[in-house]
Amino acid sequence: MTEFILKTNELTKTYGRFNALHNVSITLKPGKIYGLIGQNGSGKSTLMRVISGLSFPTSGDLELFGKSSPRAMQIERKRLGTMIESPSLVLNMNTKENMRAHRIMRGIPNEEIEDELIELVGLGSTGKKKVKNFSLGMKQRLGIAISLINNPELLILDEPINGLDPIGVMEVRNLILKLCREKHITILISSHNLPELFQVATDYIIIHDGEVKQTLTLEQLENKCQRHILIECEEPDKVLGILETELATTNYKVLPNKTVKLYDYVDRKKEVARTLFDNEIMYTNFSVEGDTLENYFLSVIGG
Numbered sequence: 001m002t003e004f005i006l007k008t009n010e011l012t013k014t015y016g017r018f019n020a021l022h023n024v025s026i027t028l029k030p031g032k033i034y035g036l037i038g039q040n041g042s043g044k045s046t047l048m049r050v051i052s053g054l055s056f057p058t059s060g061d062l063e064l065f066g067k068s069s070p071r072a073m074q075i076e077r078k079r080l081g082t083m084i085e086s087p088s089l090v091l092n093m094n095t096k097e098n099m100r101a102h103r104i105m106r107g108i109p110n111e112e113i114e115d116e117l118i119e120l121v122g123l124g125s126t127g128k129k130k131v132k133n134f135s136l137g138m139k140q141r142l143g144i145a146i147s148l149i150n151n152p153e154l155l156i157l158d159e160p161i162n163g164l165d166p167i168g169v170m171e172v173r174n175l176i177l178k179l180c181r182e183k184h185i186t187i188l189i190s191s192h193n194l195p196e197l198f199q200v201a202t203d204y205i206i207i208h209d210g211e212v213k214q215t216l217t218l219e220q221l222e223n224k225c226q227r228h229i230l231i232e233c234e235e236p237d238k239v240l241g242i243l244e245t246e247l248a249t250t251n252y253k254v255l256p257n258k259t260v261k262l263y264d265y266v267d268r269k270k271e272v273a274r275t276l277f278d279n280e281i282m283y284t285n286f287s288v289e290g291d292t293l294e295n296y297f298l299s300v301i302g303g
Ligand SMILES: Nc1ncnc2c1ncn2[C@@H]1O[C@H](COP(=O)(O)OP(=O)(O)OP(=O)(O)O)[C@@H](O)[C@H]1O
Pocket: 015, 020, 038, 039, 040, 041, 042, 043, 044, 045, 046, 047, 192
């Protein structure tokens, strides 16, 4: 298996003097769901367009499935599926007709893939119903089915849950998880809604004003957001001893910089401080940390 599906190195895209992307360096590994999170106008679609070959970078490099020459990339891009901005659907056609049109346009001979994908995205019962009468969620799922027609290894979905009602969101979310878990497709999905992405993504790329501000795994994000008491001290081992014997908790983490994160007693911090004091533990910092997803996102983008 390729170690990296995609690597970008200092990708920049300018429109006139405006930097839509600035020195974007990211890597995507197989089997993951990457959440590209940023406000409106932060550069999400631009990045997706450049990766998909719909737009050229002004400078910087792109490597797809280990290949970087323009000729090789043209071939490797056949391993991508994309739905950028709204799906391209013919409203006067039904599900099957839309699938067929796209299959023929892409030159894919396997007719069976049409029904397979229609079932996969849960549109098997739509029959003769025309797309113009579909809900937004159904249209998004049909768009995703179309983007899967070439059996892609990397799927790029630009705001697929934007504007959907809660049921539509849930259906698209479940579909994305299914594609990753059962079909082993790596997914890059953009949204301006971190709590929504939080339900599906395994990794996060935070973009703001065309710059990647942070990349982090789900575990790192959870750690950042989980409320805890932060204790910085000279002798963390002694602190742990007190936490276990006096406060009967092992729900803590010790960081290499002599810092203890305690996930219990967050709303009873005076009790912890008193216990440490009574046991003659000196600390240099004692504070409650951690945030909501939205606040964390805002702190990263400087809001
Ligand atoms: N063809 C273009 N010409 C000039 N400016 C552009 C062009 N395409 C995008 N931009 C600008 O680049 C910036 C990034 O746009 P982009 O569409 O990538 O943002 P986005 O994060 O996808 O936003 P949204 O969530 O609203 O879709 C925006 O300020 C946009 O106006």
